Amino acid sequence: MLDEQPRGFRTCAKNVGIKDTTLDFTVIASEVPASAAAMFTQNRFCGAAIHVGREHVANKQLQAFVINSKNANVATGEQGLANIREVVRLVAEELAIAPDNILPSSTGVIGRQLPMPQIRQGIRGIAQEMRSGQLERAARAIMTTDTHPKMRSCRIGDAVLVGIAKGVGMIEPNMATMLSYFMTDAQIEPELLHQYLQEAVNISFNMVSVDTDTSTSDTVAIMANGLAGHVDHEAFRQALQRMAVELAKELARDGEGATKLIEVTVADAESFVQAKRVAKSVVNSPLVKTAIFGEDPNWGRIAMAIGKCEEQTAIVPEKVSIAFGDVPVYLGQPLRDEDLAHVKTYLSNAEICIHISLGLGNASARVWGCDLTDEYVAINGKYTT
């Protein structure tokens, strides 16, 4: 699925036996130290790897991502922190790079210590297992309940940008995202790289919600190793934004148990904050999500979800309009029941777009989510047992 890969990145994705025999340990390393930026979860119960990652990206330089799945190493106290520091040190020794140029991530169950004997054994000799052109395999190795790997690549001048992402449950990132990594051989100064990453995350991962739950392990990070030289900055910025939005939508489309991608656009709001609050309220409403799963044209629930955003939000029902795709259902007052037949047809699509105008101003926001199904309940009723 990746047409091209950036120069100077080598990857190893293997099983070290953290939980079962599937891929659970990934290293992505640049040949040379790279400009780097990262954003992390705002969850106070954040993972041990998040603490270490924050320290290591502070100087805006990284050389490797080290990611384990099947165990989030969260709520594990001092022991958990010591364990992830040891993982970083062991990988650094094997690859002969500086430990503080490594950004670690862990994803999986919360509240269990990492199985260190298995991990130590798995890291031994890993330098000999690093290969070029293996980023697809990395996208696969970081999955948990994802049904397929999420990745994108694009060319900007002589450089290539690749992004990979995972995460389909415990997804309502806040100022950060689930695990997502971008690798490029473009040369971008660290300050600009950080700015571009923030801009991209704010319109992509921060606009996605599968289930309103903010993961303890959210991380998005980028390395730009410069091996392809200088590229047009605006082209790079736009490519990164486009790629981040595409990966974010893929997370929502693959939401646990989901059968439909839901896109909610709120226009004519007083502010971006208001537009985003209303859009998130609609895309997160369990009643809206179940109605869309059932292909039930119950648009009144959208009105309910708009109206419940009462804090600082002066919604005026008479100024609001609501449409499914191109089919209006409410224009300050309800349309005739006969018009709902078109909505029923529209709801059979796999992508449902809800357009809302608040009639209050010029700001807008777009968010993505998915329907709520019996399969979500089944997946999450028996996760650890």
Added chain:
Amino acid sequence: MLDEQPRGFRTCAKNVGIKDTTLDFTVIASEVPASAAAMFTQNRFCGAAIHVGREHVANKQLQAFVINSKNANVATGEQGLANIREVVRLVAEELAIAPDNILPSSTGVIGRQLPMPQIRQGIRGIAQEMRSGQLERAARAIMTTDTHPKMRSCRIGDAVLVGIAKGVGMIEPNMATMLSYFMTDAQIEPELLHQYLQEAVNISFNMVSVDTDTSTSDTVAIMANGLAGHVDHEAFRQALQRMAVELAKELARDGEGATKLIEVTVADAESFVQAKRVAKSVVNSPLVKTAIFGEDPNWGRIAMAIGKCEEQTAIVPEKVSIAFGDVPVYLGQPLRDEDLAHVKTYLSNAEICIHISLGLGNASARVWGCDLTDEYVAINGKYTT
């Protein structure tokens, strides 16, 4: 189920054909004008009846509740408002009472006009259908997806207090509640009655969430007609609070598709606001709710839900403790996996109590919710079709 009923209240609960042939229209009237208080939804898309109810309770006097189910009369514009005013006027004429002493409520589907010909026909001659001692029938007539009526009665001195409530979906009341009515023959001055109602609602209905969705029709109202004379105020206040908490818990226990009642207590918080925010975050987390449905001792999700309350909430993971019932699972760090066997046993109960200490202060809060099941998805996937 009601041992006693207050003096001077007559009831008619009948079918007028709003949607099907089940009970859909209820009038509860006092023989004399009563002290009254009410609280309503904060949802901006509130129902037409809410507008009229706010006007009519402003002078702290009411003589009747008029409640229809099967149609919420929400997002119905000017026509919806005219319709409910006509309903109130017709009932007032039949009962020979003042229209502005009637508090109307509507609950059901959003976005459809009331079927006025059927309702006009149903109201005609209703004075002859009013009976004493029929509050149980009223509790039944106001149900929508409720599986059983919710009601309580108690004696305070010579007076009796009866409360009825409905609502098991679109339930996260905000400063108000779903439909709930209290009738008493105690004599209580209107200002005190309002204060007592507010106090009771704040620790009961405002602490319940079935699905985070705030209904457009939430109303709680009380009439005290004074026919039993003066009662001990403190006894009345406590009885009202106890009854409100019991009815609120019944709503959560009967939550759409629910198999378990969840009670979350957050102690040792900096403030009530912080304690309530954390407790609501836990009781509303889809991942916590599905794990409890599956009887999966996945307490890490509780840590996640505590940690995601990052706004203004300085959670310190090392100070937090979490227990299921009497069984601790996290005391600043995880306990051994062997201890989780007790949790698994505990989770087979029908009432699950989660105790959280934040270790930060002396405030606490208690909230109620329910598990998230495939049945919730089934009920809400096909509500209008």
